[in-house]
Amino acid sequence: xxxxxxxxxxxxxxxxxxxxxxxxxxxxxxxxxxxxxxxxxxxxxxxxxxxxxxxxxxxxxxxxxxxxxxxxxxxxxxxxxxxxxxxxxxxxxxxxxxxxxxxxxxxxxxxxxxxxxxxxxxxxxxxxxxxxxxxxxxxxxxxxxxxxxxxxxxxxxxxxxxxxxxxxxxxxxxxxxxxxxxxxxx
Numbered sequence: 001x002x003x004x005x006x007x008x009x010x011x012x013x014x015x016x017x018x019x020x021x022x023x024x025x026x027x028x029x030x031x032x033x034x035x036x037x038x039x040x041x042x043x044x045x046x047x048x049x050x051x052x053x054x055x056x057x058x059x060x061x062x063x064x065x066x067x068x069x070x071x072x073x074x075x076x077x078x079x080x081x082x083x084x085x086x087x088x089x090x091x092x093x094x095x096x097x098x099x100x101x102x103x104x105x106x107x108x109x110x111x112x113x114x115x116x117x118x119x120x121x122x123x124x125x126x127x128x129x130x131x132x133x134x135x136x137x138x139x140x141x142x143x144x145x146x147x148x149x150x151x152x153x154x155x156x157x158x159x160x161x162x163x164x165x166x167x168x169x170x171x172x173x174x175x176x177x178x179x180x181x182x183x184x185x186x
Contacts, residue, residue, distance in 0.1 A: 020069040025051040040108035053085040054099040101175040
């Protein structure tokens with residue numbers, strides 16, 4: 001396929017449409033719901049797909065969705081969506097960067113379980129077959145983390161029989177990953 005054919009194919013491809021509803025991104029068209037959920041995006045509920053903000057930002061950045069709001073009626077850009085969610089979560093940008101990095105490496109990334117755990121991580125090709133083997137705890141370089149929080153996340157991971165991955169976002173926006181195992185304090 002020549003580059004002009006590839007460009008034509010991209011231009012002809014219809015973007016999925018997501019509506020901003022009460023600070024959630026919701027995809028309603030059945031074909032879009034099916035296409036996105038089969039690739040590990042969103043949470044299907046009553047025939048609709050709810051996207052987490054980092055999923056919506058990722059899909060928006062890739063040109064796969066358009067995000068619209070009803071009042072005032074307009075299409076939202078990347079920065080507008082990011083600013084909306086920074087109000088709700090001061091770590092929105094960091095979560096997006098970690099999510100984007102993991103997705104670009106081919107992993108399926110789902111919402112975490114709480115307790116500071118940002119994401120569940122599925123091996124390539126394993127999504128939908130088994131439970132997630134890994135959970136990801138994101139931190140930012142230079143931003144203090146309480147040992148108690150980290151210990152609680154590790155305790156939770158061990159009790160759930162999952163491996164804890166520490167995703168450290170450095171000041172340049174690069175992500176470095178560390179695998180954590182049983183914590184011994186002496």
